[in-house]
Amino acid sequence: MERVSRRELLFAGAAAGGGLLLGWRVDARPRIIAAAAQATPSAFAPNAFIRIGRDGRVTMVIGQVEMGQGTYTSLPMLLAEELEVGLEQVQVEHAPPDDKLYANPLVGFQMTGASTSVKELYEPMRRAGAAARSMLVAAAAQTWNVDAASCRAHRGVVTHTPTSRALVYGALVDRAAKLPVPTQVSLKDPKDFTLIGTPAKRLDTPAKVKGTAQYSIDVRLPGMKIATVAASPVLGGKLASVDESKAKAIKGVHQIVRLDDAVAVVADNMWAAKQGLAALAIRWDDGPNATVSTADIVQGLAAAAETPGVVARKEGDAATAIASAAGTKEAVYQVPFLAHATMEPMNCTVHVRPDRCEVWTGSQVLTRAQATAAKVTGLPLEKVVVHNHLLGGGFGRRLEFDYVTQAVRIAKQVEGPVKVIWTREEDIQHDVYRPYYYDRIAAGLDARGQPIAWTHRIVGPSIIARWAPPAFQNGIDPDALDGAVQLLYDIPAIQVEYVRHEEPVVSTGFWRGVGVTHNTFVIESFIDELAAAAKEDPVAYRRALLGKSPRARTVLDVAAKAAGWGQPLPAGRGRGVSLLYSGWGSYLAQVAEVAVSKSGEVRVHRIVCAVDCGTVVNPDTVKAQIEGGIVFGVSGALYGEVTLKNGRVEQSNFNNVRVLRINETPAIEVHLVRNGEAPGGIGEPGTAVTAPAVANAVFAATGKRIRTLPLERQLRSA
Amino acid sequence: MVKLRINGKSHTVDASPDMPLLWVLRDLLGMNGTKFGCGVALCGACTVHLDGIPRRACVMPVGAAVGHAITTIEAIGATPAGKKVQQAWLDLEVVQCGYCQSGQIMAAAALLAKIPAPTDTDIDQAMSGNICRCGTYPRIREAIKRAAQTHSTAERGG
Numbered sequence: 001m002e003r004v005s006r007r008e009l010l011f012a013g014a015a016a017g018g019g020l021l022l023g024w025r026v027d028a029r030p031r032i033i034a035a036a037a038q039a040t041p042s043a044f045a046p047n048a049f050i051r052i053g054r055d056g057r058v059t060m061v062i063g064q065v066e067m068g069q070g071t072y073t074s075l076p077m078l079l080a081e082e083l084e085v086g087l088e089q090v091q092v093e094h095a096p097p098d099d100k101l102y103a104n105p106l107v108g109f110q111m112t113g114a115s116t117s118v119k120e121l122y123e124p125m126r127r128a129g130a131a132a133r134s135m136l137v138a139a140a141a142q143t144w145n146v147d148a149a150s151c152r153a154h155r156g157v158v159t160h161t162p163t164s165r166a167l168v169y170g171a172l173v174d175r176a177a178k179l180p181v182p183t184q185v186s187l188k189d190p191k192d193f194t195l196i197g198t199p200a201k202r203l204d205t206p207a208k209v210k211g212t213a214q215y216s217i218d219v220r221l222p223g224m225k226i227a228t229v230a231a232s233p234v235l236g237g238k239l240a241s242v243d244e245s246k247a248k249a250i251k252g253v254h255q256i257v258r259l260d261d262a263v264a265v266v267a268d269n270m271w272a273a274k275q276g277l278a279a280l281a282i283r284w285d286d287g288p289n290a291t292v293s294t295a296d297i298v299q300g301l302a303a304a305a306e307t308p309g310v311v312a313r314k315e316g317d318a319a320t321a322i323a324s325a326a327g328t329k330e331a332v333y334q335v336p337f338l339a340h341a342t343m344e345p346m347n348c349t350v351h352v353r354p355d356r357c358e359v360w361t362g363s364q365v366l367t368r369a370q371a372t373a374a375k376v377t378g379l380p381l382e383k384v385v386v387h388n389h390l391l392g393g394g395f396g397r398r399l400e401f402d403y404v405t406q407a408v409r410i411a412k413q414v415e416g417p418v419k420v421i422w423t424r425e426e427d428i429q430h431d432v433y434r435p436y437y438y439d440r441i442a443a444g445l446d447a448r449g450q451p452i453a454w455t456h457r458i459v460g461p462s463i464i465a466r467w468a469p470p471a472f473q474n475g476i477d478p479d480a481l482d483g484a485v486q487l488l489y490d491i492p493a494i495q496v497e498y499v500r501h502e503e504p505v506v507s508t509g510f511w512r513g514v515g516v517t518h519n520t521f522v523i524e525s526f527i528d529e530l531a532a533a534a535k536e537d538p539v540a541y542r543r544a545l546l547g548k549s550p551r552a553r554t555v556l557d558v559a560a561k562a563a564g565w566g567q568p569l570p571a572g573r574g575r576g577v578s579l580l581y582s583g584w585g586s587y588l589a590q591v592a593e594v595a596v597s598k599s600g601e602v603r604v605h606r607i608v609c610a611v612d613c614g615t616v617v618n619p620d621t622v623k624a625q626i627e628g629g630i631v632f633g634v635s636g637a638l639y640g641e642v643t644l645k646n647g648r649v650e651q652s653n654f655n656n657v658r659v660l661r662i663n664e665t666p667a668i669e670v671h672l673v674r675n676g677e678a679p680g681g682i683g684e685p686g687t688a689v690t691a692p693a694v695a696n697a698v699f700a701a702t703g704k705r706i707r708t709l710p711l712e713r714q715l716r717s718a
Numbered sequence: 719m720v721k722l723r724i725n726g727k728s729h730t731v732d733a734s735p736d737m738p739l740l741w742v743l744r745d746l747l748g749m750n751g752t753k754f755g756c757g758v759a760l761c762g763a764c765t766v767h768l769d770g771i772p773r774r775a776c777v778m779p780v781g782a783a784v785g786h787a788i789t790t791i792e793a794i795g796a797t798p799a800g801k802k803v804q805q806a807w808l809d810l811e812v813v814q815c816g817y818c819q820s821g822q823i824m825a826a827a828a829l830l831a832k833i834p835a836p837t838d839t840d841i842d843q844a845m846s847g848n849i850c851r852c853g854t855y856p857r858i859r860e861a862i863k864r865a866a867q868t869h870s871t872a873e874r875g876g
Contacts, residue, residue: 068815068852201811208816209807211751211791215817218750226745251734269745270754271737343755343763343817343851392753392817393851424756620811624857628814631853654760654849663842665855 012135012181019053020173022132022181050079050132056156056170058085063095063102064121065112065364066204067391067398068628069683070621073202074118075125077617081195082129082187084153085169092203094388097366107468112364113399113510115584115681118617122679123187130185132176139176140167190615190676197674199620204390216362216389217421219349224417225254227410228273230280231262231430234647235506236287239263243281250275257413264410270421277423289505289647294436297503297644298334301438305332305459309497310475313485316493318444321453325444329533333441333522334708337642338434338511341657344392345427346403349419350411356383357408358417362391364398372401376408395632396510399467400432428657429649433642434511435460436503437480439522444493449534451545453493456484458519461502463509475500483516483582483688487523488552489545506644512632513688516582521637521709524578524692529705538577538696539565551612551677552581555589558610558671563591572596573605576696580689586613586680587673590630592666592693596701600715604634604666604694609686611670614677622682623670629686630668635660637691641710720780724749725793735781739773740764742780743790751791751820755849762848765821766790772828772844791820799830799865806865814852822848826862835866 015021049061060079066072076090095102095110102110106120133153140158141148144165152159159166190196207213232238242263244256252272257264265276322328349360350373357377363369366388373384391398407420422430437460444453464479465472476498484496511517531541539560546553556579560566565575573595580588593606607630616622639658643650651657691709698715699705706714722729724747731746743749743766752775755763759774766775767789794800803826806812813819822845829836829844836844841862850858 068813070814199811201808202813204816205808205811205813208813208819209804209823210795211820211823213816214750217754220748220750269737269741271741271745274757341851343753343761343815343849345754391815393815395851421754424758424761624811624814624854627856628853631855632851653758654756655758659849659851660853660855661846661849662855662858663846665853665859668856 012177014174014177015051015053018174019051020132020135020177021049021051022128023049050128052132052169052173054170054173056089056168058083058090059093060090061093061095063110064117065094065362065366065388065391067112067364067394069625070202070618071112071117072204073200074617074621075121076203077195077200078122078125079129081193082126083133085156087195087200087203089156097370097386099367107471110365110367111399113394113396114514115683115685118679119585119681122615122617126187127185130187131182134182134185135176135179136169136172138179139172142175143167143172196617197615197619200618202621213390215344215392216349216360217344217347217392219360219419221349221351221417224349224419225266225268225414226270226273227257227264227266227418227420228270228277228423229262229264229406229410229420229426230277230282231406231426232284233429234284234286234289236289237261237647238285238287240283240285242283246279246281247276250279255414256280257410259406259409262406264420266414266418274423286647292505292647293645294643297436297505298438300503301436301459301501304499304501305438305440305457307499309457309459309499311495311497312476312481313494313496316453318453318455318493318495321493322442322444322455325452326447327445327449328442329445329530330440330442331526331529331707333439333525335437335518335521336640336709337436337506337508338636338640339428339431339642339651339657340393340395340397340511341428341654341659342393342395342397345424346422347420348404348407349417350407351417352377352408352411356385358385358387359404359408360387360389361404362389362398363401363404364391364394365401368401369404372405373408376405377412395512396514397431399510402432424654425652428652431642432507432509435463435508437518441522441526443526443530445530445533449530449536451489451491451530454487454491455495456522457497457499458484459499459501461508462500465500467509478583479515481515481519483519483580484523486581486583488549488579488581489527489542490547491545505647512629513684516580516584516684517633517688517691520578520580520688521691521695525695525707528576528692528696528699532699537566542577542579549581551587552579554673555579555587555610555612558673559589559591559608562610562669562671563593563608565591569593572701574697574700574702576693576698576700578689578692578696580685582685582688584681584685585678586611586682586685588685588689590689590693592690592697594694594697594701596698596715600712602638602694602698602711602715603664606667607690607693608669609671609689610673612673612675613680613682614675615679616672616674617679619672622672625682626670626686627668629684630690631660631665633687633690634666634694636687637694637709638712639710641713720784722780722783722788723786724788725790731780733780736779738776739766739778739780739783739788740775743775749790749792753817753820755818761818762825763818763821765824765848767824767828770828770831772825791824794824794827797827797831800827802865802868803827803830803861806861806868810857810861810864812854812857812861814854818848818850822850822858826858826865829862830865836862
């Protein structure tokens with residue numbers, strides 16, 4: 001029997017309109033925010049619900065949002081497995097914003113991101129399903145006046161085994177609703193799983209294939225206007241003046257809305273709004289960042305990299321060991337600002353009335369969207385209703401709510417509902433970019449070229465200090481360091497440091513793979529440098545340092561074998577390897593095979609990725625997330641770069657924000673290493689493990705070690 | 719007033735002839751399956767068919783669509799190629815966020831209608847104008863091949 005832990009509470013009762021309502025609460029005291037632990041609310045408030053109707057349909061209200069990662073299928077699978085219903089009997093509803101009810105246990109508020117949904121909810125969802133099942137079984141036993149132990153539940157039906165009497169769940173819900181919630185439930189032995197671990201069809205696919213899926217950009221309301229916007233091209237700039245005479249003359253244009261840092265054209269349709277925006281004569285006061293360029297930012301980071309950082313991991317005395325080592329190696333690595341470029345551009349629909357505000361958007365942080373609308377309108381939180389939608393891509397961009405704030409500010413000046421849609425150019429130039437990081441890394445080597453000491457200094461802004469301030473403790477940003485502090489290689493002296501350096505001339509935030517993407521590139525490129533310096537095979541060199549990490553060694557072996565590591569390649573081609581482990585808890589190894597043309601064009605032909613994410617819920621989704629993560633990672637590694645000139649982002653649309661297309665996509669093979677370990681995150685590691693494998697393959701093909709991304713620009717300028 | 723034939727039905731819309739078909743579909747007719755991605759024919763999210771030829775609705779003046787048969791994602795399932803493509807997309811679980819997939823399906827359906835058994839090169843040429851940030855390209859390629867198999871089998875059989 002599995003005890004319902006103190007981290008969880010369950011409650012049940014009759015659902016409005018009949019049926020069983022089961023709610024549960026996972027203690028939302030955020031684990032990464034230990035010092036800011038909130039008091040447990042005194043009133044019981046469940047943070048997820050299932051409703052089982054008299055028709056037997058199971059409805060889950062889920063606080064997580066669906067942005068392509070498959071969570072609207074994986075979470076129902078967890079519930080259905082223990083509830084003993086078919087996945088097709090479960091339907092999902094978007095939850096409204098409510099931190100008390102739907103907090104992500106990792107951070108303590110309602111958030112979908114950081115590859116956490118399955119990782120955090122694997123057991124709570126199952127226990128809820130098991131509790132509901134045991135109540136339904138008890139209700140059946142009561143009905144027949146038999147021992148519950150003689151009854152079995154299967155596919156939504158309870159059967160009394162000795163007599164073969166059977167009742168469907170729908171017929172039992174009203175009685176079950178009157179029963180006490182069990183304090184102990186038995187969870188299935190994983191070997192008896194029928195759903196978990198099997199490829200399941202995604203519940204959101206049919207609507208997406210028919211074109212009927214609703215994203216927030218598809219919102220249509222009676223009397224709704226459509227607006228498009230230009231914000232100051234320089235961060236911190238202000239609107240100086242705008243001549244609206246030509247724009248107002250365009251058919252369908254209703255109104256020009258001025259904000260202190262932006263101007264919006266409100267029209268009958270997007271075409272009129274776009275034409276209106278183009279017809280405005282806008283003068284900006286660029287403010288203090290008017291002359292900033294990327295080089296200025298890099299200069300600031302480089303200077304900061306000369307100063308010692310806050311020590312996040314220390315074993316032995318690495319600096320002394322390096323100073324007295326037989327050999328040393330040191331390097332500087334840099335990664336650029338990156339845009340997200342979600343396929344659905346930022347948009348938000350708002351209707352502000354004197355006594356209430358309604359918001360329609362797609363957000364990874366619903367309660368923050370609600371809070372900003374309340375703040376801008378001055379309305380109490382309970383007067384702000386937020387309707388969430390499927391997200392046309394997240395990748396971290398929709399962990400921000402700047403586009404919601406701006407839309408509410410515009411809507412305050414508009415009569416009736418208004419849908420604010422950013423053009424692609426606005427989306428690229430007002431993104432919240434992956435930060436530019438600047439890393440200094442060094443190793444001390446013994447006479448055989450084996451590392452005996454390792455120092456890694458990470459320099460960059462702190463996203464966590466802005467986005468989740470309580471988690472920024474003692475000068476340490478756990479995200480900026482993720483993947484670096486967990487370095488698995490068996491090296492006697494290790495020091496990992498963080499220098500927080502803010503350059504508030506551009507907004508920075510999370511980008512798929514977060515800190516791990518940057519750190520894995522640095523670590524796995526540098527270990528490759530050490531292997532090359534020791535004239536050793538890159539896989540063998542790594543393997544020898546993984547004596548304490550059997551799971552890492554296994555994925556490395558699986559990837560190397562599947563990729564044909566060591567087998568000859570045609571001239572001009574090279575293979576590179578990389579390894580990943582981080583706070584997500586998953587182990588990945590990847591082998592990339594590339595060809596590099598004389599002009600420096602890189603073609604990634606094949607990628608083999610071995611993944612150990614512990615217990616797998618939906619293997620097809622895991623594979624899809626790794627495939628997609630790899631494509632995202634290759635785009636970033638080869639081409640990804642946002643640059644500033646005169647305070648302005650120089651890129652604007654897919655002509656200069658180059659992303660991978662189908663003809664450039666490598667053959668991708670994903671190999672799952674299955675075991676019963678706790679589930680690890682899967683949405684992001686495929687991206688994070690990719691850049692170093694590709695860069696190491698470029699080295700193998702050309703002998704050129706690229707330490708600054710993106711690869712193609714460096715190869716062309718090299 | 720502009721007269722259009724969309725998915726076999728006649729529509730009269732109050733639009734200037736230079737208004738892009740994308741916004742006529744989305745904002746005037748409420749046909750939301752066709753998506754806005756870039757506005758300048760770089761991403762393919764807005765792909766529709768004009769007499770069976772894939773076109774980017776975001777740069778197509780509605781005036782240029784007059785007199786042609788317009789097909790959108792809402793009706794592509796009624797064509798033999800579109801039906802196979804949609805089924806293959808379901809069978810292989812192609813979609814993730816799904817936002818670009820209307821355009822991908824329209825491009826793939828046009829490809830199969832023209833070339834029943836496309837090679838990898840044919841797929842590259844027909845599909846390289848359609849961006850997917852979720853990275854579903856490997857499955858798109860496989861799904862097109864799957865649809866082509868069922869497509870050509872059906873053609874032979876029927």
